[in-house]
Amino acid sequence: MSIIRNTERIWWHQPLDREEKIWVSIALVWCILITLMMPVMHFAGKQNAPWESYRISKEKFAEFTDKFIEKYKIGEESGVAVVQPPPDSDVFLIGRNWRWEPILKLEKGKTYRVHLSSADFEHGLSIYPINMNFMALPGYDYVLTMTPTESGSYYIICNEFCGIGHHQMLGKMMIT
Numbered sequence: 001m002s003i004i005r006n007t008e009r010i011w012w013h014q015p016l017d018r019e020e021k022i023w024v025s026i027a028l029v030w031c032i033l034i035t036l037m038m039p040v041m042h043f044a045g046k047q048n049a050p051w052e053s054y055r056i057s058k059e060k061f062a063e064f065t066d067k068f069i070e071k072y073k074i075g076e077e078s079g080v081a082v083v084q085p086p087p088d089s090d091v092f093l094i095g096r097n098w099r100w101e102p103i104l105k106l107e108k109g110k111t112y113r114v115h116l117s118s119a120d121f122e123h124g125l126s127i128y129p130i131n132m133n134f135m136a137l138p139g140y141d142y143v144l145t146m147t148p149t150e151s152g153s154y155y156i157i158c159n160e161f162c163g164i165g166h167h168q169m170l171g172k173m174m175i176t
Ligand SMILES: [Cu+2]
Pocket: 123, 124, 158, 159, 160, 161, 162, 163, 166, 167, 169
């Protein structure tokens, strides 16, 4: 025997009453509006992720990063190289198990081509506190053209679960 004996739709009333009609209309208009905002913001918004990316082997990218670090290294912080590249140059940033290398020292108002990749697994580059997020994928050189607008220290965390040391995967950017 079924617990529900009365299957009649007693909760169902049609047509909708006036108040319900108003709320459904507001929700519908809002849905249409935010749907239209998507293509509009694709062209008008300034928050679109960059489109430039290339295929590269993990080894080659790691080699470029090591050469870049060697060339512009100015110091070290907790065992990680601090690098100060000149404006308008190619900058390399790599996610390795489990840290971001190197620590970048960039100038406010200057433009840099930041090449982002991973030496092993998928990592997520998340810049705090400005909340900018990009994927660092092994085998891909993702080029982010960056012009820092505010000075200060920015922290990089990994927002893609990448293994046992994921929670320790921190990096840093200094804008002067
Ligand atoms: Cu991670």
